[in-house]
Amino acid sequence: MQKYFTRMGDGSGIYLDAETIRHDLEEGTADAASRGKIPELTEEERDYLYEIVVSPVNVTSIIRGKETVTSSDSGAFKINYQADISMDRATAIQVHEKVLSADSLDLGNIDYSYKSVKAILHDEAKVMENVQLNTIMPVLYGAMPNLGLYTKPDGPVDNWSELLPLGKIDEARAAQEEAIEYAVKDMVYVAAGMYRAGADGINFDTCGASGDADVMAALLAIEIIKKKYPSLGIEMGMAGEFILGMHGKLDYKGTRVAGLYPHRQVELAEKAGVSIFGPAINTNSNKSFPWNLARAVTFVKACSEASGIPVHANVGMGVGATPMSPVPPVDAVSRAAKSLIEIGKADGL
Amino acid sequence: MSGIRTAGDLVLRMQLARGLKIEQAKEYVASKLGVTPFELGDCSMMREIRQSLDLGYPMPDPGAAKGIEAKFNIVKVLGIKINSVENFKRKTGLQ
Numbered sequence: 001m002q003k004y005f006t007r008m009g010d011g012s013g014i015y016l017d018a019e020t021i022r023h024d025l026e027e028g029t030a031d032a033a034s035r036g037k038i039p040e041l042t043e044e045e046r047d048y049l050y051e052i053v054v055s056p057v058n059v060t061s062i063i064r065g066k067e068t069v070t071s072s073d074s075g076a077f078k079i080n081y082q083a084d085i086s087m088d089r090a091t092a093i094q095v096h097e098k099v100l101s102a103d104s105l106d107l108g109n110i111d112y113s114y115k116s117v118k119a120i121l122h123d124e125a126k127v128m129e130n131v132q133l134n135t136i137m138p139v140l141y142g143a144m145p146n147l148g149l150y151t152k153p154d155g156p157v158d159n160w161s162e163l164l165p166l167g168k169i170d171e172a173r174a175a176q177e178e179a180i181e182y183a184v185k186d187m188v189y190v191a192a193g194m195y196r197a198g199a200d201g202i203n204f205d206t207c208g209a210s211g212d213a214d215v216m217a218a219l220l221a222i223e224i225i226k227k228k229y230p231s232l233g234i235e236m237g238m239a240g241e242f243i244l245g246m247h248g249k250l251d252y253k254g255t256r257v258a259g260l261y262p263h264r265q266v267e268l269a270e271k272a273g274v275s276i277f278g279p280a281i282n283t284n285s286n287k288s289f290p291w292n293l294a295r296a297v298t299f300v301k302a303c304s305e306a307s308g309i310p311v312h313a314n315v316g317m318g319v320g321a322t323p324m325s326p327v328p329p330v331d332a333v334s335r336a337a338k339s340l341i342e343i344g345k346a347d348g349l
Numbered sequence: 350m351s352g353i354r355t356a357g358d359l360v361l362r363m364q365l366a367r368g369l370k371i372e373q374a375k376e377y378v379a380s381k382l383g384v385t386p387f388e389l390g391d392c393s394m395m396r397e398i399r400q401s402l403d404l405g406y407p408m409p410d411p412g413a414a415k416g417i418e419a420k421f422n423i424v425k426v427l428g429i430k431i432n433s434v435e436n437f438k439r440k441t442g443l444q
Binding site for chain 1: 350352355357362368369370374386387390415416419423433
């Protein structure tokens with residue numbers, strides 16, 4: 001029986017037969033549909049995914065004419081801090097524009113949180129000013145709401161992750177509500193500074209990393225920023241496919257924030273004034289690439305169809321069907337990108 | 350889309366500025382450049398167009414608009430405001 005090379009969710013190579021690949025595609029889409037209460041992929045769409053998975057080429061690509069654009073999170077420190085090349089961030093952005101052909105990039109501090117940036121905004125703004133003089137593509141400023149940084153001993157608020165196991169539910173909720181107020185102030189302050197520095201937009205990255213309060217803080221900050229600076233673009237990228245209910249009772253404009261999957265998350269993002277929404281579908285490293293692919297495409301397709309704003313699917317290590325590996329295999333990444341655009345209807349990555 | 354090699358930066362600007370989905374953003378940019386949305390991804394054709402409109406492109410010729418200079422021209426072609434261009438005008442008394 002012929003077997004095809006593909007991968008596991010951790011990036012390791014495996015050989016699977018046609019029957020197993022088709023089975024995993026069916027199981028992956030069924031899992032997403034069940035969790036999100038959204039439609040499964042059709043048989044025709046699963047057949048197309050199958051063709052993408054078993055294609056004999058190493059790196060695949062999208063159909064000509066279907067090209068989409070890219071945005072980034074922490075884009076300006078992939079070359080320097082992560083690839084370990086001695087280069088400042090402003091130069092790295094020019095390399096992304098002139099050599100790597102990025103459609104946009106975000107400048108961010110290595111401590112990628114608004115709370116951390118607040119204290120060094122005056123220096124970060126000067127970098128943005130120089131970047132804006134020397135680049136053509138849109139350059140955003142990016143950081144995370146990162147609500148956990150507001151808890152003791154690093155911050156002023158009691159730690160809800162310590163309170164919850166003690167059964168102190170009300171105290172945990174109050175602590176999160178207090179942290180939201182601090183975070184909103186910091187995010188609005190940084191956005192104002194970056195607007196003055198000429199930024200094309202603000203990227204709220206990894207929203208929900210600390211649960212529903214983390215998302216709530218981002219939404220409230222975005223609402224204020226859009227009122228103050230209507231022309232400033234806003235990108236909102238998520239931490240995962242499901243918003244954890246660390247608080248559980250937070251409502252944004254009549255919708256409970258906890259428990260939402262991407263197709264409902266984007267509704268709140270639109271209401272807040274977001275320009276570009278980035279769903280993040282978690283990769284299960286114990287499942288095969290075909291399983292993760294069908295699952296991610298199912299979630300992203302539902303999100304794209306529900307959205308009135310562009311959807312940039314997260315396709316980094318451990319999300320968007322991309323294997324959970326520091327160096328994701330390009331055969332898998334290119335297949336994920338093609339599938340998320342052609343079947344998932346993503347407006348960008 | 351390959352950024353300034355093609356029209357990726359312009360399409361993304363329309364997503365950020367107007368919240369346009371990919372097809373709408375491409376149609377808008379294509380109409381402003383006088384090409385089809387399909388042609389926006391052709392680096393050969395787009396290089397000629399970007400050269401003629403001085404919108405900035407990789408491996409630029411001497412004298413080509415760079416950085417903020419190219420963005421001044423993008424503002425005119427796309428009919429949008431760019432924050433850094435507005436800042437430049439304000440700081441230099443052009444506004």
